[in-house]
Amino acid sequence: MSDAASETASSSDPFELKSSAITVPVLKLFDPDMDRITDLLTTKIEQAPDFFHNAPIVIDLSALKTNDATVDFALLVGLIRGMGMIPVGVQGGNPLQNEAAEMLELAILSNSAGRPRPRPKPRAAAPSPATEEHSLLVTRPVRSGQRLYARGGDLVVTAAVSSGAELFADGNIHVYGALRGRALAGVKGDTSARIFCRKLNAELVSIAGRYKVSDSISREHWGDAVQVYLIENRLVVEPI
Amino acid sequence: MARTIVITSGKGGVGKTTTSAAIAMGLARRGNRTAVIDFDVGLRNLDLVMGCERRVVYDFVNVITGEATLNQALIRDKRCDDLYVLPASQTRDKEALTQEGVGKVLDEMGKTFDYIVCDSPAGIEHGATMAMYFADDAIVVTNPEVSSVRDSDRMLGILASKSRRAENAEEPIREYLLLTRYLPERVERGEMLGVDDVQEILSLDLLGVIPESPDVLDASNKGEPIILNERSDAGQAYTDVISRYLGEDVPHRFLEAPKKGLFGRLFGG
Numbered sequence: 001m002s003d004a005a006s007e008t009a010s011s012s013d014p015f016e017l018k019s020s021a022i023t024v025p026v027l028k029l030f031d032p033d034m035d036r037i038t039d040l041l042t043t044k045i046e047q048a049p050d051f052f053h054n055a056p057i058v059i060d061l062s063a064l065k066t067n068d069a070t071v072d073f074a075l076l077v078g079l080i081r082g083m084g085m086i087p088v089g090v091q092g093g094n095p096l097q098n099e100a101a102e103m104l105e106l107a108i109l110s111n112s113a114g115r116p117r118p119r120p121k122p123r124a125a126a127p128s129p130a131t132e133e134h135s136l137l138v139t140r141p142v143r144s145g146q147r148l149y150a151r152g153g154d155l156v157v158t159a160a161v162s163s164g165a166e167l168f169a170d171g172n173i174h175v176y177g178a179l180r181g182r183a184l185a186g187v188k189g190d191t192s193a194r195i196f197c198r199k200l201n202a203e204l205v206s207i208a209g210r211y212k213v214s215d216s217i218s219r220e221h222w223g224d225a226v227q228v229y230l231i232e233n234r235l236v237v238e239p240i
Numbered sequence: 241m242a243r244t245i246v247i248t249s250g251k252g253g254v255g256k257t258t259t260s261a262a263i264a265m266g267l268a269r270r271g272n273r274t275a276v277i278d279f280d281v282g283l284r285n286l287d288l289v290m291g292c293e294r295r296v297v298y299d300f301v302n303v304i305t306g307e308a309t310l311n312q313a314l315i316r317d318k319r320c321d322d323l324y325v326l327p328a329s330q331t332r333d334k335e336a337l338t339q340e341g342v343g344k345v346l347d348e349m350g351k352t353f354d355y356i357v358c359d360s361p362a363g364i365e366h367g368a369t370m371a372m373y374f375a376d377d378a379i380v381v382t383n384p385e386v387s388s389v390r391d392s393d394r395m396l397g398i399l400a401s402k403s404r405r406a407e408n409a410e411e412p413i414r415e416y417l418l419l420t421r422y423l424p425e426r427v428e429r430g431e432m433l434g435v436d437d438v439q440e441i442l443s444l445d446l447l448g449v450i451p452e453s454p455d456v457l458d459a460s461n462k463g464e465p466i467i468l469n470e471r472s473d474a475g476q477a478y479t480d481v482i483s484r485y486l487g488e489d490v491p492h493r494f495l496e497a498p499k500k501g502l503f504g505r506l507f508g509g
């Protein structure tokens with residue numbers, strides 16, 4: 001079947017394209033509760049570390065209902081990558097989730113064929129300079145509703161980040177103003193990424209999918225200059 | 241070349257139209273040729289606040305569609321020769337304001353005016369995005385409440401990305417904060433956000449603080465922009481706003497509740 005579908009390659013071509021059916025484990029989500037997901041994933045991986053190490057995995061969102069697609073999704077992808085698996089695609093997501101998946105460079109698979117769907121054109125309304133593969137420096141306040149992504153590098157903001165704004169970086173995040181929005185560093189699973197800010201008033205901080213919301217950030221450090229990093233999968237908030 | 245100022249906010253009813261009328265009148269009284277345009281198609285009320293509602297023949301949409309010339313539609317203010325009003329249409333739907341059409345009218349006005357003040361509808365509906373697209377300066381009108389501040393923050397985010405200046409990668413729109421309907425007593429009781437809180441959250445240049453005042457409603461009922469009432473604290477605060485906008489260094493007033501006299505202090509209340 002798969003051979004019949006492939007084009008006949010002449011012997012001089014450097015490659016041929018064939019369709020194939022590879023079996024990839026699917027992580028089908030039922031509950032968006034990141035704490036429960038983290039716990040269960042940790043247990044599963046402890047049981048069969050070899051099976052999960054560098055294993056490609058498809059995330060199935062069809063059974064999940066959540067509104068806060070971007071953040072939840074980025075957290076999840078960071079978590080899975082941080083645990084040594086390689087998320088390759090997503091299926092069954094809503095348009096918002098697909099947009100988030102695309103931002104994180106995952107394939108969007110249609111449920112039936114497992115074949116990537118054509119990617120929607122990037123929206124003209126968001127000409128963020130974040131599409132280049134390096135660090136991103138932002139000198140103006142990041143406002144509620146704005147979303148910035150430093151693909152492949154650090155995100156540096158020299159102004160305040162409003163509540164309702166979202167920062168994503170593959171590397172570290174530095175905010176030299178008040179951080180009142182959400183900051184997700186190491187979204188592609190870099191567990192050594194850190195967040196630094198001059199004044200911690202964040203709605204959420206996350207490193208490689210491990211996160212704390214403002215309620216669970218110790219009041220002790222609220223409003224302080226801090227760094228946030230991971231020690232053995234635990235998120236640490238520490239004054240600097 | 242005219243400077244185009246958009247008066248904007250996330251929420252309705254915060255004082256945009258009041259502010260548009262006051263600022264346009266203030267700039268014109270300082271000898272600047274000024275026009276004020278109502279972008280609130282369907283909900284027009286700038287002409288009422290300016291007191292020219294009975295002289296409206298043509299409107300902004302008529303000019304865009306070519307049914308009237310700019311000169312036919314502009315209404316000259318009776319109190320100030322340098323001030324003109326371009327009213328909104330009450331009947332047309334909002335889509336009549338096309339980007340191309342608005343751009344053409346603004347370009348034509350830019351040849352003869354020093355300032356074009358755009359009274360925007362609230363939020364991010366069509367009229368509002370049209371009003372801010374061509375802006376050079378934005379005055380973000382905010383009330384001292386958490387929800388209004390949050391909405392303003394969101395507007396600032398949109399201003400930063402959806403404007404001609406942003407699209408052409410020109411120098412960004414200059415953004416100013418104007419805090420209106422400020423009640424120092426309620427701020428002191430902790431029921432409203434203070435100036436410093438709002439400024440810290442929005443990190444913007446503070447153009448002024450307009451106190452809550454019954455004179456404002458009086459003024460709009462009479463069709464006289466509040467800035468003409470020199471005895472009113474709100475009117476004086478708008479006069480200061482004009483000075484600051486024009487680059488003068490004027491201290492902020494009316495930030496504190498009037499001090500109680502000896503009797504007040506002795507007997508409370």
Ligand SMILES: Nc1ncnc2c1ncn2[C@@H]1O[C@H](COP(=O)(O)OP(=O)(O)O)[C@@H](O)[C@H]1O
Nearest residue numbers: 252253254255256257258421451452453456457
């Ligand atoms: N400083 C003020 N003090 C008291 N009332 C005010 C003040 N500013 C505006 N208002 C009142 O608030 C209402 C809304 O004002 P308006 O300028 O029409 O707001 P918007 O154009 O943002 O909807 C009006 O009734 C107006 O008289």
Ligand SMILES: [Mg+2]
Nearest residue numbers: 256257280360
């Ligand atoms: Mg209005």
